Amino acid sequence: MKLPFALALLLLYTLGSGASRAAEDAADDTGAKAYEAVKTQLDAQKYTEAETAAQALVAALTQEQGAEAELTLRTRVVLVDVKHSLGKTAEVIAQGRQWLPAAARVLGAADSGTLLLRSLLARSMVAAGQPAAAEQEFRVLIPLEEKALGPEDRETLASHFRFIRVLCTQGKFKEAEPLLHRLMAAQTRVYGADAEETLNTRFFWGVLLSKTDRLQEGTQELRQVAARCARSLGDSAHLTLRCQAALCALLGEQGDPGASVAPLRQLIPTLARVLGPEHETTLEARFNLTVALNKLEKWRECEQESRALLAAAAKVPDAEDQTMLESGMMHAASLSNLGRNDEAARQLQELLPRMTHAFGKEHRRTLQIRYLQAAVQEALKQDAAAEKACRSLLPEQTRLLGAADRDTLRTRNVLALAILNQGQEAAATKELRQLLADAESALGAGNATTLLICYNLARSLRMQKQYPEALTHARRALEGQTKLLGKDHPDTQDSQKMVDQLTKQATKA
Numbered sequence: 001m002k003l004p005f006a007l008a009l010l011l012l013y014t015l016g017s018g019a020s021r022a023a024e025d026a027a028d029d030t031g032a033k034a035y036e037a038v039k040t041q042l043d044a045q046k047y048t049e050a051e052t053a054a055q056a057l058v059a060a061l062t063q064e065q066g067a068e069a070e071l072t073l074r075t076r077v078v079l080v081d082v083k084h085s086l087g088k089t090a091e092v093i094a095q096g097r098q099w100l101p102a103a104a105r106v107l108g109a110a111d112s113g114t115l116l117l118r119s120l121l122a123r124s125m126v127a128a129g130q131p132a133a134a135e136q137e138f139r140v141l142i143p144l145e146e147k148a149l150g151p152e153d154r155e156t157l158a159s160h161f162r163f164i165r166v167l168c169t170q171g172k173f174k175e176a177e178p179l180l181h182r183l184m185a186a187q188t189r190v191y192g193a194d195a196e197e198t199l200n201t202r203f204f205w206g207v208l209l210s211k212t213d214r215l216q217e218g219t220q221e222l223r224q225v226a227a228r229c230a231r232s233l234g235d236s237a238h239l240t241l242r243c244q245a246a247l248c249a250l251l252g253e254q255g256d257p258g259a260s261v262a263p264l265r266q267l268i269p270t271l272a273r274v275l276g277p278e279h280e281t282t283l284e285a286r287f288n289l290t291v292a293l294n295k296l297e298k299w300r301e302c303e304q305e306s307r308a309l310l311a312a313a314a315k316v317p318d319a320e321d322q323t324m325l326e327s328g329m330m331h332a333a334s335l336s337n338l339g340r341n342d343e344a345a346r347q348l349q350e351l352l353p354r355m356t357h358a359f360g361k362e363h364r365r366t367l368q369i370r371y372l373q374a375a376v377q378e379a380l381k382q383d384a385a386a387e388k389a390c391r392s393l394l395p396e397q398t399r400l401l402g403a404a405d406r407d408t409l410r411t412r413n414v415l416a417l418a419i420l421n422q423g424q425e426a427a428a429t430k431e432l433r434q435l436l437a438d439a440e441s442a443l444g445a446g447n448a449t450t451l452l453i454c455y456n457l458a459r460s461l462r463m464q465k466q467y468p469e470a471l472t473h474a475r476r477a478l479e480g481q482t483k484l485l486g487k488d489h490p491d492t493q494d495s496q497k498m499v500d501q502l503t504k505q506a507t508k509a
Contacts, residue, residue, distance in 0.1 A: 031061055035075050042078060047085050054079035068102045077103065077113040080120055089124045096121030110148040115141065119159060126162065129325075129358030131169045138163035152190050157183065161201060171364070173212050180205055194232040199225055200239055203246070210250055219250050236274050242281050245271065249288035257295035264289045278316050280323075283309065287323050290330050297489075303334035325355050329369055336372070341379045348373045362400055364407070367393065371407060375414050383421040390415035404442035406449060409435065413453055416460075425464050432457040448491075451480040455495050458502070467506040474498045 034057050041050035058079060061072040076099050084092045096117055103114040118141045125134035142163060145156040160183050167176040184205065187198040202225045210218030226243035233240055248267055252260030264285055271282040286309045293302035306327050313324045328351045335344040348369055355366045370393050377386035390411050397408040412435050420428035436457055439450040455477040461470035478495035485492050 031057065031064070031071055031075075035071060035078070038075065038078055042082055042085070045085070047082050051079065051082045051086065054082055068106055070106060073099065073103050073106055074113050077117050080117060084120045084124060089127045092120055092124040093128060093130075096124065110144045112148070115145055115148065115155075118144075119155070122159075123162065126166060126169075129354075131166045131358075132360060135163070135166045135170070138166060152186050154190075157186060157190065157197070160186075161204075165204070168208060168211075170359070173208065177208070180208065194228055196233060196239060199229055199232070203229075203239060203243055206243075207246055210246075210253065215250060215253055219247065219254075222247050222250070238275060238281065241267075241271055241274060245281060245285040245288070248285070249291070252288075252292045252295065257292045260292045261289065261296070264292065278312055280316075283313055283316070284323055286312070287327050287330075290327065294330055294334065297337070299334050299337040303331060303338060306331035306334060325351065325358060326365060329355075329365065329372065332376075333372060336376050336379065341376050345373070345376045345380065348376065362396070364401065367397055367400065368407060371397075371411050371414070374411065374418075378414050378418050378421070381421065383418040386418040387415060387422070390418065404438065406443060409439050409442065409453075410449060412438075413449070413456060417456060420456075420460050420463070425460055429457065429460045429464065432460055446480050446484060448481075448484060451477050451484065452491065454480070455491070455498070458498060462498070462502060462505070467502055471499065471502040471506050474502055 034053075038050055038054045038057060041047075041053060054075060058072060058075050061069065061075060065072055076095070080092055080095050080099075083095070100114070100117055100121060103111070103117050107114050118137055122134045122137035122141060125131075125137065138159060142156065142159050145153065145159055149156050160179065164176045164179050164183065167173075167179075180201065184198065184201050187195070187201055191197045202221065206218045206221035206225055208218075209215075209221060222243055226240060226247065229237060229240040229243055244267060245264075248260050248263040250260070251263060252258070268282065268285050268289070271279065271285055275282055286305065290302050290306045290309060293305060309327050310324070310331060313327065328347065332344045332347040332351065335341070335347065352366070352369050352373070355363070355369055359366055370389065374386045374389035374393065377383075377389060394408065394411055394415070397405065397411055401408055412431065416428045416431040416435060419431065432453060436450070436453050439447065439453050443450050454473050458470045458473035458477060461467075461473065474495060478492065478499050481489060481492040481495055487493075487496075
């Protein structure tokens with residue numbers, strides 16, 4: 001098939017002088033030569049030129065051979081590959097979904113082009129924060145790759161790793177763990193124990209251990225991986241620095257949140273210098289710093305750091321991942337703790353649909369944002385709205401997290417306060433009595449949430465002038481908070497004021 005002369009001129013123009021021979025061949029011979037010319041541009045990482053040429057070639061081939069001709073479809077796959085390299089995630093997803101059925105039908109489901117198209121679609125879904133959709137594509141892709149390429153082919157192993165990460169993003173750790181062990185064994189056979197691919201999977205295993213409450217095992221694994229990385233890849237290698245950042249963060253997970261602050265502050269400039277200030281590892285280390293500051297209740301520092309982190313992340317294309325969304329939630333919580341509830345409310349309103357889209361309406365983080373919205377509404381004295389939000393949220397938390405989960409109990413506490421603030425003291429007291437008993441059973445008598453509920457029960461009883469019982473609960477809250485948080489903590493000081501006031505009132509009564 002001879003390409004039209006106009007197309008030859010267009011290809012000559014879009015491919016540039018360095019590829020003029022390929023364009024001339026396309027005009028003189030067949031579209032296959034033009035297709036190879038576009039692939040050459042892609043391999044040379046000349047993505048902008050390759051995109052323009054591929055679009056022109058697709059249009060010409062569609063006109064000459066049809067939209068579902070083999071060469072047209074193969075050129076579309078190359079075009080999608082180019083767009084993926086340019087970070088055009090939304091376009092990759094749209095075109096991948098549109099043309100994957102035709103590619104599977106015409107080229108075959110196990111054809112290399114069809115496999116690549118499905119892989120690009122799945123990876124772009126991950127980048128766009130669509131893990132559930134990506135999971136389904138990987139479940140189809142991996143068996144096809146195993147059959148067509150082999151179970152230990154590099155592309156097959158890479159798809160296994162991406163699939164495991166998608167499972168962990170959704171909290172499916174039980175399914176992910178045995179797959180991870182099989183992958184590490186296969187990579188050791190194929191690449192070797194000290195290869196970067198194998199070490200990267202071992203790094204992920206160490207992180208997974210720490211996220212599933214096996215901190216000591218996770219720390220030990222990461223230390224071993226860090227040592228191997230430094231020896232095999234170098235001290236400044238990306239994976240070596242990632243291990244160091246993860247180990248710094250884990251220091252704060254073992255009883256003392258402050259233990260990670262100084263090491264992270266020391267490491268972050270190195271990450272920014274070696275990897276770049278907007279690199280994902282640098283951003284993740286900064287996020288872990290905000291987590292530590294939040295646990296230490298250093299709200300001002302946490303707000304400043306999370307705000308700077310969000311600004312840095314905004315410069316990164318497709319930074320709509322879990323870390324960035326959690327950073328937004330952390331920033332909103334810090335604003336609320338600083339009394340800037342109007343700002344917090346606006347940020348949460350903007351964040352909720354993004355979190356819902358990325359992780360689904362039943363994800364714990366999505367539920368936590370809804371809890372924060374209700375808490376902020378209560379703080380802004382929007383008590384009817386807070387009550388409505390809590391009553392809508394509680395059945396879902398109870399079903400998904402359990403009645404004894406801390407987040408469920410915290411939502412019940414906000415509901416009780418919203419009821420109390422609307423003048424329903426008796427109903428609020430009844431709810432708080434039951435809530436206190438449930439929190440003691442689930443969290444323990446000395447837990448911070450339990451003590452806060454105890455304080456709120458004292459407040460509710462005081463409003464009903466039941467001073468002796470209110471004083472009993474206020475004293476218990478004060479004693480526990482002094483021991484747990486220290487006498488200078490705001491919660492402790494609030495309890496001290498209430499004890500002082502109730503002591504006078506109880507004496508008069």
